[in-house]
Amino acid sequence: MVTLLRSVWHEPRPANVPPVGRLDWILVGLFEVAAVAEGMFRPDVTWRPFVTLIAMVLMPVLLWRRSHPLVAAVLGWSLAGLLSVLTLATHVGDLGLTSMLAVLILLYALVRWGAGREIVVGAAFVAAVAALGMCAADVGWPDVFGGSVLLLLICALAAVFRYRADLWDRQQREVRNQERVALARELHDIVAHHVSAIAVQAQAGGVLAAVQPEKAAEVLAAIESEASLTLGEMRSMVRLLREEEPVDYAPPMGLADLPALVRADSPPRVDVAVDPSLTGISGPVDAALYRLAQESLTNARRHARDTTRVRIDVRRVGGAVRLRVSDDGRTEPGAAPTPGFGLRGMAERAQLLGGSFSAGPGPAGGWVVEAVLPLDPPA
Structure with missing residues (x-):
């Protein structure tokens, strides 16, 4: 008591x-x-x-x-x-x-x-x-008992509604926390992709400045474009994290935007192949496939050795869709991926949609990232 x-x-x-x-x-x-x-x-x-x-x-x-x-x-x-x-x-x-x-x-x-x-x-x-x-x-004892029970019932009813309201508030806070984790994952994918492209351009610029000075201006313009795009997307994500600021939501990227990942001005070469029968898939799956492909390409650019080609392949497999991103870089025998935030984020994306995710050395060399997502994910 x-x-x-x-x-x-x-x-x-x-x-x-x-x-x-x-x-x-x-x-x-x-x-x-x-x-x-x-x-x-x-x-x-x-x-x-x-x-x-x-x-x-x-x-x-x-x-x-x-x-x-x-x-x-x-x-x-x-x-x-x-x-x-x-x-x-x-x-x-x-x-x-x-x-x-x-x-x-x-x-x-x-x-x-x-x-x-x-x-x-x-x-x-x-x-x-x-x-x-x-x-x-x-009054007599029956009235005393009845009145006391009435007061206790009123207190109990108020306590029940108070508990339900507290539970609702906790659930709303949990939803907001989950949304923040998802936004942090999106922010990581966006920034990592663009910064990786900036790093590649800067490396290429260092080489071209010595042998083809006239090309350096083009490289700097590409770096400036990437930096501006990164800054704009970061600002949009930060505004989403601030509840008090109204935000105009843009449609998320999807399979139709995969060709935009191809860059002719920076290595490695990127080939994109999407099954034409993949139409009308749900929005969460569509957005997840794009982010998984984007993060896999970023990892290939940043970590793979001597990579000249990256292939992004999206196919329907029964009632699911399979994303496979492979590169031709060199791998060390027995090498295993280090589970950083990017790999954890990709695995979380797949698991949240009821799918599977794997990443590791390919049988013919290079690295292979594969995700299988259901076309009709659970609610």
Whole structure:
């Protein structure tokens, strides 16, 4: 019990507390009308003008139930407690209006929206006022039991909705975290590809500057173009990571964009072959195939030795599509790929779509990257 109270005591207030809206004002208005109507048409209530005034003062407190749950609960239940004290002191008849049950909404709001300390303090105060009211009404044990169960049920209902809202918030945060990981993967693929092309151009420029100085300007222009493109795509990805900034989403790259990976002005030579029957495949698979091919080509340019040709082959295999990227570079006997961020990212892409991924030396030399993705991936 002590452990439970300690955990509740340190519970923070829920995030995203809704502001006062039109429905809140309508709720207050309905309760005000109900209080006035009871004051006019219930002759059994003692001190009707005074009790009606107390009820009308209570109703606007409902507007604070989410922003200041403890203050609203204490004020509302204090007014109910005042009527109980007057009943005990004067021994008069019934001083309560049915509309005063609005205090139950304040109890619900206390548990639903309050911080842990507010819940503990407010619940203790509500329990004391409820006990005072039962004494003033001189009810029997069945009524005491029923009233206590009602208050506990209201608290339990509020706790259930609070837990569901917290669970929803955690799920949303998890989704955002997964989106950030995916965006980080995209950023790595984009930057690695373009920076690799810049490095190749710079190496070629160093050679041409000595033997063909007039070609150096062309190489520098190509480097400038690649750098500008990289910077633009990086800025787009960074804007996606900032939730507060609106972003115009562009359609992702796909199989139709694979020919753009071919560069006649920089080695190695890239050949692209796409099965013409691959039409109408899902967007996630289409985008994943492009990113996998792009990253594989980047790795071939950066890490393969003496590579002169890279072949990108995309084929339909039953109900799946197979991407195979191979190069003719030299490999050391027994060499194995080092699992860096790029390889891990490619494997994650394939696994998220229910596919498979492999990378390693090819049987005829060079390196082979192969991914098999289902045409109809799981949701």
